[in-house]
Amino acid sequence: xxxxxxxxxxxxxxxxxxxxxxxxxxxxxxxxxxxxxxxxxxxxxxxxxxxxxxxxxxxxxxxxxxxxxxxxxxxxxxxxxxxxxxxxxxxxxxxxxxxxxxxxxxxxxxxxxxxxxxxxxxxxxxxxxxxxxxxxxxxxx
Amino acid sequence: xxxxxxxxxxxxxxxxxxxxxxxxxxxxxxxxxxxxxxxxxxxxxxxxxxxxxxxxxxxxxxxxxxxxxx
Numbered sequence: 001x002x003x004x005x006x007x008x009x010x011x012x013x014x015x016x017x018x019x020x021x022x023x024x025x026x027x028x029x030x031x032x033x034x035x036x037x038x039x040x041x042x043x044x045x046x047x048x049x050x051x052x053x054x055x056x057x058x059x060x061x062x063x064x065x066x067x068x069x070x071x072x073x074x075x076x077x078x079x080x081x082x083x084x085x086x087x088x089x090x091x092x093x094x095x096x097x098x099x100x101x102x103x104x105x106x107x108x109x110x111x112x113x114x115x116x117x118x119x120x121x122x123x124x125x126x127x128x129x130x131x132x133x134x135x136x137x138x139x140x141x
Numbered sequence: 142x143x144x145x146x147x148x149x150x151x152x153x154x155x156x157x158x159x160x161x162x163x164x165x166x167x168x169x170x171x172x173x174x175x176x177x178x179x180x181x182x183x184x185x186x187x188x189x190x191x192x193x194x195x196x197x198x199x200x201x202x203x204x205x206x207x208x209x210x211x
Contacts, residue, residue: 078179
């Protein structure tokens with residue numbers, strides 16, 4: 001397994017865990033709260049989630065780089081090609097999410113829901129990018 | 142990746158004859174062991190530059206390593 005595959009799987013695990021927790025809280029108890037409490041609660045939870053993703057991604061990649069130090073800085077033409085293809089697929093999803101958010105804004109939807117659609121599209125695009133990357137490696141390995 | 146390539150190659154044969162591992166060949170041409178494996182199995186077509194480097198490692202012309210059907 002190449003280093004980018006390990007990195008992609010690690011990022012998927014981190015994103016699914018942290019944003020699984022985020023959406024479980026935000027779409028559950030927080031969505032049912034009153035408008036002003038909801039606004040404060042989801043921004044606080046989002047801040048915690050972003051901090052957690054940053055710390056977990058950094059620590060996990062430091063560990064990966066130490067354990068697999070021989071692979072960590074090796075990146076060849078196939079790695080770059082796979083990265084470009086997976087990023088392109090993720091870009092479509094991100095664009096679709098942004099348009100969905102714009103649609104909600106035009107329809108004067110609650111800011112809370114616009115924020116959730118945008119967060120979901122960013123997270124989904126990142127997860128799909130990693131999944132596509134791993135799939136491309138598996139198909140050509 | 143994508144459509145399977147029609148390009149075939151003799152890398153496994155040449156590498157075995159030279160008692161060279163996939164990792165050693167990868168180090169010499171600047172790609173990972175996994176990429177060498179993918180090229181050998183016809184799952185990935187390398188760039189012209191990498192193809193020339195592989196041929197040079199074995200001391201044969203490009204068509205001595207890679208073939209394309211008529």
